[in-house]
Amino acid sequence: MKAFLILEDGNVFTGTSIGSTREVISEIVFNTSMTGYLEVLTDPSYAGQAVVMTYPLIGNYGITPDMESQRPWPDGYIVRELSRLPSNFRSEGTIQDFLKKHDIPGIAGIDTRALTKILREKGTMNGMITTNENFNFEEILPRLKAYTTGNVVDKVTCAEKSVLKGNGKRVALLDLGAKRNIAKSLNQRGCEVTIYPARTTAEEILAANPDGIMLSNGPGDPKDCGTIIDEIRKLYESDVPIFAICLGHQLMALATGADTHKMKYGHRGGNHPVKDLATGRVYISSQNHGYVVDTDTLDPKIAKPAFVNVNDGTNEGLAYEGKNIFTVQFHPEACPGPQDSSYLFDRFIRMMGGNQ
Secondary structure: OEEEEEEOOOOEEEEEEEEEOOOEEEEEEEEOOOOOHHHHHOOHHHOOEEEEEOOOEEOOOOOOOOOOOOOOOOOEEEEOEEOOOOOOOOOOOOHHHHHHHOOOEEEEOOOHHHHHHHHHHHOOEEEEEEOOOOOOHHHHHHHHHHOOOOOOHHHHOOOOOEEEOOOOOEEEEEEOOOOHHHHHHHHOOOOEEEEEEOOOOHHHHHHOOOOEEEEOOOOOOHHHOHHHHHHHHHHHHOOOOEEEEOHHHHHHHHHOOOEEEEEEEEEEEEEEEEEEOOOOOEEEEEEEEEEEEEHHHOOOOOEEEEEEEOOOOOEEEEEEOOOOEEEEOOEOOOOOOOOOOOHHHHHHHHHOOOOO
């Protein structure tokens, strides 16, 4: 069956429908990872977005147990070529069936290189995936312009508190759309991790007397998280060590008076170089974000830049003055992807008084 990707700038790509045949409007973003399509599909940070995979062949090792959450989150999935016959002893099915099962529309057979160049040159934009060959662009355009991701954190966060048992430091993880490997990375280091829904109050978290607090990644515009930011401010004012990743990093910045803005096309992939400003060392990192902290709005008495993106100079992390708090924009749990920055979990444990 034919499918069409209609962009708000008027570009139309024609391909083949994969997955669900329902119509969807979403923000179109691209990911440059060469492997890990399943981790991309199950990363809650993609809620409210349709993902273009720049690597040309997707699905060759099928669906494996390597999921970052219980289900896939993107609104749509866009690929150049979809492998119909996966080859992997761990494979449990095909992407096609996986997308159908979870009612996610997709399109294959389009020129993803050309599409990515458009998104790089003009910036991230909204689009529609449809199987309707008689679509009317003039009728669709206002709907494309009107689409926003909205408050997607509430959509992806856990419904109730849960605990990963451990005999080491006790960490409270605020789930803003957390990838499983954040809790796993802590748990593997002996930590007992208590995972809290995003709307949990600071009072409840602090009442449990954790050794440290972890703020997770998540989707959407950080400024849509007003009440969560208020609670994070209370966590900042406590003396509990805090480590924050991605959305958590942005929310901590907003909670302490800094500002954020939307990037032209964001950073999404497993090959982004970041420089540690304290040592000068460069790490290759996994990233997935469309917003960034404005370092010009930082109060130097509160926080200073700790990492910077080597490609475009944008902020990749902050160190907070007089506090046991550090935050990063990239993903040190990085599954799949480089393990270069996994040492940050060890730093967090030392901050809590552990012996890593």
